[in-house]
Amino acid sequence: MEQILMDNIDRYKDKLLESIVEVVNIPSIKGKSNLNAPFGENVKYALLKILEIAEGLGFKTKNLDNYIGYAQYGDGEDYIGVLGHLDVVDVGEG
Numbered sequence: 001m002e003q004i005l006m007d008n009i010d011r012y013k014d015k016l017l018e019s020i021v022e023v024v025n026i027p028s029i030k031g032k033s034n035l036n037a038p039f040g041e042n043v044k045y046a047l048l049k050i051l052e053i054a055e056g057l058g059f060k061t062k063n064l065d066n067y068i069g070y071a072q073y074g075d076g077e078d079y080i081g082v083l084g085h086l087d088v089v090d091v092g093e094g
Helices: 002-011 013-024 041-056
Strands: 060-064 068-075 078-082
Touching: 002 013, 013 041, 041 060, 041 068
Parallel strands: none
Antiparallel strands: 060 068, 068 078
């Protein structure tokens, strides 16, 4: 499974880099909470975008009420989970 993952990383390297740039450009600063966007619309958009990208790369994804999501590669006891965060603090001094 490790070799398959490495082959996919090599195959999708350019797409991965493009996707990172796309996600980093989303202003995922915590905003006004609402029923469908608990951390604001921009954070929700960043979550949906990264899950879309992960699905396009063959991961299984799960969105848990727009609070968190995850991407998983593999099944059963052998799988790889991807953990990270997309929200950032406000831009300003310091």
